Amino acid sequence: MPEQLTLSIDAMGGDNAPDMVVEGIQVVLKKHPNLRFLLFGDESLLKQSLLNYPTAAAACEVRHTPDVITNEAKVAQALRAGRNSSMRLAINAVGAGEAAGVISAGNTGALMAMAKFVLKTLPGIDRPAMPAYFPTMRGKSVMLDLGANVECDAENLVQFAVMGEVFARIGLNIENPSVGILNIGVEDLKGRQSVKDAASILQASDLPIKFHGFVEGDDIAKGTVDVIVTDGFTGNIALKTAEGTAKMFATFLKDALTSSPLSMLGALLAKPALNKLKEHMDPRRYNGAMMLGLNGICVKSHGGTDGLGFAHAIAVAAELAKHNINDAIKEDYARVKMDHSDRQDRAANE
């Protein structure tokens, strides 16, 4: 029997909380029966919801708090006034060692700030980064940062590369993931100085990272590499541009297939195949972004997700906790750091 693992949950975060949270727990327990949960939120609402999900109820301990961080809350305000919020208490449980990881579908900025404040960053990591999964022609890739790191220097990008590689190894179960830096050309002379410098550091490093070099925007969907490294500004725009394009294509397709009786019949015949396509592009399958680089596991779920999507986010946290992702990051980053400063020392002595 596998070991029991406890996760803490901000049960009040997300558009459909707490019901979708409780439903997500019920769903994830089918695949991961060894999980246990600390649920932070409004006790009466949660107990009401748990009545409908007996399997979930048996795996949960409810910790009451009436305080909630709203989506509109500013980061500073959440840090100051949110000390008894469901989000903060759920994070505290990880800091105190009561839970192996925390999951929230609430306010992203507040979650990142609170988690950084409570858990602190790993040694050598300046800023936490948020990766997201992408569907590709070859399967799935990871891109980071999708968080709030608007301006990134070369050192930040190198840290993202190391964290992303470990995340892909554990989260996507890829033995030796390839890593590329997003740029506007694959030649060494193109692009921003920070991406050029980051590529030089990774190229020179002795780390066992399969560094591919630069990739372009269309390489994301091609699946040219398993890990795409970029700053939070570019990453956010690439992610949302891809989502918008996929949605537009789906709308056009739907319009085309309902434009005449003949094409409606065609669509009906092709329905099982079209459903498979829809499933492949289903954003719920890609839900659950870990905040990498913290002393603890913190997973952000999409705010608008449902029970199925939230179950995916829980499963992500469980996998990462089981495989001690942070130990792997610490180990790898210590090597890049050593290698890098060693190189600088040598250069200084030459």
Next chain:
Amino acid sequence: MPEQLTLSIDAMGGDNAPDMVVEGIQVVLKKHPNLRFLLFGDESLLKQSLLNYPTAAAACEVRHTPDVITNEAKVAQALRAGRNSSMRLAINAVGAGEAAGVISAGNTGALMAMAKFVLKTLPGIDRPAMPAYFPTMRGKSVMLDLGANVECDAENLVQFAVMGEVFARIGLNIENPSVGILNIGVEDLKGRQSVKDAASILQASDLPIKFHGFVEGDDIAKGTVDVIVTDGFTGNIALKTAEGTAKMFATFLKDALTSSPLSMLGALLAKPALNKLKEHMDPRRYNGAMMLGLNGICVKSHGGTDGLGFAHAIAVAAELAKHNINDAIKEDYARVKMDHSDRQDRAANE
């Protein structure tokens, strides 16, 4: 009868040159019979090709040069050694007033550098910018910069906004185009300093520009605004991410529709509707990017395009020349400049 308009063409640029160039001329003449062309390139190749396109032959004057700028040529090398190239001589014809605009499907970097060197920028414009058309849920939008302006300050972005607005008015025939700045959130407090400052300048300006504020990546496909303003790094990555996503979706759809005899039959029945979808997403319909901000019209065609795509690029140049786009840009930008420095003067006096 409409007035005759002469355009100069780099007949040797592009993967399928010069045949696709000559074919493009033949195609565009059907819609624009008043166009005349100066064709720069290898005379014997061009005369050979023109034999197959008699309508094109009647509208063309061939100017012989054996020199060609290759796709691999570095910008500095092209500027130095390319003085007799088909690209350079075609640009010179605009500088000398022989042609109203130039079209090339050759090396983008070389074209931009040569055009800037020969034609110079418009008063008050620091750097030329390259817009591209995007298919959206509502029709078509324009995004800029897609050129080589990797780092842009607020002033550059404001210049792009003014040029893009005029371009959409003339190129897309929209009376009062709305303009948005690409950012990672729609709130004023998010994003890079340069985009925040650019938004402040545009918000404060008395220009008759319909400034929408910030837009996000998914707003591109939604068609939230007619003009999307961004730096060349982010723009290039958004464009290629969208292209890659659309291609992936099309591949998955094709796979789905050939996965079983039943879905193949369905696809057959829905074929006319699916063809309409394909046509709507056809990149050839969006070919032809003008380099905005130069003292002259210079249009870059995709290198890999065919005759139909090249015809689109010629039509873009013809439209922009006919409507004197550069006069409109000069006029608008003078107003933003005046307004902006006026404001600064007032602020300094307060």
